Amino acid sequence: MTLQQLSLFLENRPGRLGAPLETIANAGINILTLSLADTAQFGILRLIVREWDRAKQLLEDAGWVVNLTEVVAVGVDDRPGGLAAVLAALEGAELNIEYMYAFTLRRGDKAILVFRFEDPVRAIQVMKERGLHPVDAEELFNLTT
């Protein structure tokens, strides 16, 4: 049920973000979504791509430090309160959210929330129990193309 997310270490200086994206683009790999966390000095670029194993290899060959992380994606209605409803459902389950980001789908009225949990397997279980809808890779990429 989990998704594979690629994380890259980047120095926070002009032009650094473009380089890895170009590497992937040149190989014809499409990026579903990305998020960037940065400090004044360095940043972490997180990517979700369909062919994550090929992308990882390409990036590593080009000299980047790349990590693979399991994240959980959840579909919600793209309307006010959508995120709040998910967070409310998770409340009290003692799930540690390390970080999260969100994106909306080009078609339709759905948004996707991407969570990094300390324990993704248990998180999926809890979500299902509480009537949420975690989406797997297959479903996610079908939704987006």
Added chain:
Amino acid sequence: MLKELWNDAEGGFHPAGAADFLPESALRQVQLTRLRAVVSRAYDHVALFRQRMDERGLTPSAIQSLDDIRQLPFTVKTDLRDTYPFGLFASPLGEVVRLHASSGTTGKPIVVAYTREDIAVWSEVMARTFACCGMHRGDILQNAFGYGLFTGGLGAHYGAEELGATVVPVSGGNTDRQIMLIRDFAVSALCCTPSYFTHLIERAGELGVDLRALPLRIGIFGAEPWTDGMRDHIEAAAGIRAYDIYGLSEIIGPGVASECAVQEGLHLFEDHFYPEIIDPETGEVLPDGAEGELVLTTLSKKAMPMIRYRTRDITSLITEPCDCGRTLRRMRRIGRRSDDMFIIRGVNVYPSQVEAALLAVEGTLPHYQIILTRDQGLDQMAVEVEVTPEVFSDKVRALEDVRARLAKAIEHILGIRVILRLVEPRTIARSEGKAKRVIDRRHEGT
């Protein structure tokens, strides 16, 4: 001469502590002689004191007995601020050989001065402190009190030198190195704040160093309040005897009072510092044994005599003889204060100092709260400040800049590092009347 003849091998009596054992009648006589001299000195050289005496129609000749001290006016901390820098000096500047300073209650500094004789007295009372705690000549003392304008470091340094111990002047911080030094030099005594030592114990555990297996024998702890529970923990975990010492820079620095082997109250070196206990509300002197605010008069200070200085520390005096044989009266450990000062890592902090810093940066006083915690034995001070619309920015770096400026302003006044957190508006609990400015969580769970 006596010092030369003294035997290094055995503990017990140290010549530095000879005055600790004066017969009570002789001690009172010394006190009266010195009190009359110091009152005259202050009257002749300190304008503020003279003015207050004149207002009461008093002259130094009013002091005929020790009880006559009750007629004299009090001195308070703000007097030091109001007369800054040299207003309370009773010696010409040419005779001053040392100046120490600390920040006053509002960030405006206060300064204290010493003549060569004052430094000698200070060294003497600190040597007596170490002797009281069982240190000998030949002991190796690691001095982890901070050196500088704070009186702790240099006070202990000169005292240990006077005692004839070997001083390792490591100053504060760098715990790993402190532990390495204790081990490599077979350090036998160490002085620092009690909270720093509990941190050191934890760190030693992480590094796999068993302090109990080392020659460290004596811990001399002061500059902040601590409890018997902390003592039990320290003594068991480090395999040492832990002693409480007391002092304040307005009076001399460390060296005002010290525990002895009996560990039941701190002997006041009252041949130099005359103690009274007063009701902090009325100023009335309380009978022996009653709890109240400690008031001290320096009997031999030259550069800056303090007459009836209100310490704001709450304690009581023990007049019963001590099993150690010292005739000096004892004071109980300080448990609380009669003002809102708190002590963090040995540094005295008033909420008003924090307010002065916040005000200086923001122009108006934001809602804030000070939260004190203890993490692995180390005190942390966090200041939470509510973000106001004026300072808010959607740029992380701009907010980071505000945060850094607030932290820097506070650190500039206090001289210690603080954690500054910007919090959302209205997250700090408001209460009717006075807001709770300080949340002390240091003793939770211990």
Added chain:
Amino acid sequence: MSERTDRHLSRIWEPETETLPRQPLEALQLERLRALLDRLARVPFYREHLAARSVGAQSIRTLADIQRLPITTKDDLRLHHPLGFLAVPRHALARIHGSTGTTGRPTFVAYTARDLDIWSNLCARFLVAGGLRPEHTAQIAFGYGLFTGGFGLHYGIERVGAAIIPAAAGNTRRQIEIMRDLDPEVLICTPSYALTIADGAREIGIDPRALPIRYGHFGGEPWTEDMRREIEDQLDIQAFNNYGLSEIIGPGVSGECAERTGMHIQEDHFLVECLDPETLTPVPDGEPGELVITTLTREAMPLLRYRTRDIARLDREPCACGRHTARMSRVTGRTDDMLIIRGVNVFPSQIEEALLRVEGTTPHYQIEVTRPGTLDEVHVKVEIRPELFSDRMDQMQALHERIAREIHTVAGIRAHVHLVEPRHIERFVGKAKRVLDRRARAD
């Protein structure tokens, strides 16, 4: 007596000893050197090395014979950690200080009460030569602690009878406020910190020339004549240079007189040679060489021919001040890779050890030293490795902080740590360039 001599005389702390003519001075040195060799027999290291060369007090007939004696290096001190060089019983020690080691472990220096007494006196000598008088107040903006910086001068000032403000290092604004309020005539710190104080004063709207300071005694790091002019101009003071190192005694080995044409070596206590660092043979006076120092009077930890790694020149011409002691130039370089950062001695190997502690192996790294304003800054670039990379920002920040903390623990400096991408640091054939020192060099 001319006015000039009068002026100088008032600036000599111990006229009789300090103005000893060369001949009796050298006779005193020879006598003390021979006595030293007898005392060194109590130190196993020296007993062994002297025996191996079959030399002793009896082999020293002239001062030049010192070349037959063995050299001592910092490594020797390190190998006999912590106090293998003691020549007195431990209980006779009054003080223990440390000096920076090439790794995280400092090397130690011990003093008897008499050593401390001599040290105070030596510092009093150069302080008085540089204008200090008993009625003055001196602000010490040097750190106190295990390293010797603050203490020698503290005791020297106390010996003279002047008042001390033990401000210690840091908190520049506070230093300026204290200075403005308490009127010290004398400032003690590193030369770069003097300029920081001038900058800091201007920032809060105080004219640095209006500060009460009249004399400055600066040491702990190399500086230049240009810097002296700048300091004197900005603060309107007279600036004096002094030299020393912990292993020998701390500050007090040499210091300038009013002429300020080199630092007078206190030759009655230190025998200083200036040697070619390759061949260890003497270089002619006036030529640069490595200073090698023998402590003639130290009790607790006497050192024979200690290699300082400092490059300087010697001048034995008499000085107009009336002293006949040799003068040394400013230190113009080092014969090893030690850096001095804000008065703290740092070896690249210490940074390497700190990184090793955090990462388990040594990553690719580079140390860059800059001086953007008046203060040195150290930037340590560390290439990130896959094992240490995390997608979580808190863990990356923790790594970043752990490296900075470990460098502070091992090397005693606060460095700016930069995590950089792999292969960011330029590789050279053979050895990587570990240190880029972009500060202006001493002349």
